[in-house]
Amino acid sequence: MTTTALQNIQTAFPDADCRENMGSVVLTVQPDVLEASLAKLKNDPQFGCSLLLDVTGIDFLTYPTPQPTRFVVVYILRNPENGLQVQVRVPVADPEKGIPSATKLWGSAIWGERETYDQYGIHFQGHHDLRRILNHWQFVGHPLRKDYDIYQGQICYETDPLENEIKARLKYNGIDDTSMAELHTEIMYLNMGPAHPATHGAIRILTALDGETILANVNEIGYLHRGFEKTAEHRTYNQVVPLTDRLNYCSALMNNIAYVKAVESWLGVEITERAKFMRVILSEFFRIQDHLVCLAANLLDIGGLTNYWYLYNQKEASYDFISRLTGGRLTTSFTRIGGMYRDFYEGWQADMEQQLCDIEMGVADSLKLVQKNRIVHDRTQGVCVFPAEKALSYGFTGPCLRASGVPFDLRKIRPYYNYDAFDFSIPVGSQGDVYDRIMVRFEEIYQSASIIRQAMKMVPEGPVFVSNVRVALPPKQEVYSNIEALAGHFKLIFEGVRTPPGEWYDGYEAANGELGFYFVSDGSGTPYKCKVRPPCFYMMGGFHKMIEGSMIADVIANLGSLNIIGGELDR
């Protein structure tokens, strides 16, 4: 598929440099033709890249091979129907002058470009709201530039008032002082968070209200920015695995798998069949865990406390299985490049089957309370509707995009780990309201349980680690008895797994949507750059579009249904 896609793109862009790289087409264009190229990729039906997955920058200051420019901006696009993946690279001659913005084409570019500006100091011409997003407003410098010292912390003395931003947003929505004077009322400003029980972590939601109706909304994130990407540049590839646990901590093992999958694909390492099945089983089990927490918290927030007990108790019960398998409750760190940390324990099938039965019982109990409940229907149906077109523009993926009626799932359109061998369906919503987002998650729990049961019947015996000495640690017995294994062990621990120089992107269907990793390697055992494409970052970027015009109480219901996880949002 990609070879024909490559030819088509080459024909459409005769002047641009076009390559194929790990299942995606990489296109290098100059800034003056960037807008036209992106527009063509989006609007031309033969490409149909209606999803802008991610925007990021690269700083080549200390890269061993000289590059034409110090900075490059990368736009990662996807066609949600056939899975075509395109990376558009733009060299940036002068970061102060910058490159044209893509905000006219995609809503997701607003936050994507803001992050690139914040982290790399690259300007985007025509961006209406280019300011910091992850770092605080009193921060000086750009942390992901190679000449910024990782330890150079900067104290923030005051929080950003956001007064200008909310006024600008009101103006954009066509509301000024005169329109309020006609109604003999004043705009009320209400600030929720960043320390608010319903914000699920630290998010600041600033609203301008007319009574209880939201006229304008501005959101601020970055309160849990922990410097994942900068820290990853100072760790070997395997040392990054524990950091990935803490991205989406409700489904830590899925992050582990997504990360090592991205590195293995670039290395060309084919993991063993048993490891593949283990990854499928554990992915789906953690997808269920993630949905349980999301639903428990969402229903709790709109007043259904009983659901919290039914759903969260099942999650608590599955910690028994998870701790016995991985040694940890929440932060699993269970994968390594080239396989799994260890095999399943003896008799795991019975435990897993028991867990699944318990979970199905808890979910059924909760559904009995929810499905025909008038209060739940009134609070969720037709609330914060987000049609498919808008959801795609804002870079939604996962259950929230499927709730808007787009059957986009990487497990179906770009299957990995034998997902094409399993019989499962993709639940989609019809409206794109809070109710659909809740119900899609409920149904996905059943689908995931079905995949686990199929996989449990098919899982083969065998090793869980590849025997490639350049990737996997040799068995301890050999390390102690022969010099080659000892040297191999030493090199892997000290230098890390060496990857060939280059850049690549790899996506994975996590519980919240497409979790992608964009890497730049300089040939060493440490990533030169490691960028996460977090699914909920872009959903939060579209949040204001969902709640403007709704009631203030709907904010809580909607935020819960999006499943915003701080660790992944702010990294």
Add this chain to the structure above:
Amino acid sequence: MALGIEARLGEGFLTTKLDAVLNWGRENSLWPYVFGTACCAIEFMSTAASQFDIARFGAEVLRYSPRQADLLMVCGTISYKQAPILKRIYDQMSEPKWVVSVGACASTGGMYDNYCTVQGIDTVIPVDVYVAGCPPRPEAILDALLKIQDKVRGESVLNDRQKDFKGIFD
């Protein structure tokens, strides 16, 4: 049988120390404000859920208004962006108040030794009990609660708590 002043005043009177009666009330009805930012907050959810049940120790009344709370539980990483908010919430709580630093990040910065993470919340506010772990198990969080109760028992209304503390914002 009542003795001394209790005998003179009759039934229904009991003499004790002011500190003892106040502390008895305080230690068994701590109202926590959960400053949950990250992974540790998920473990706090487990602590509050029915299997571990924080209500057994009288601390189930979670107050999300700092003015109604007397125990600040900082669950998760505090970044420099978050630090002024933490300080403000601490200042808004009325005395007497106690602080638990839950997990490695809140206590020391944890695995995030970098440009955006505060290296321990005790540079911002005074801390009474530190809980180790990344994240700590619910039992460890409950143990911290018991330690706080021990501390409360030793307090006196005549002494001010933490008046000499100087953090980065003081």
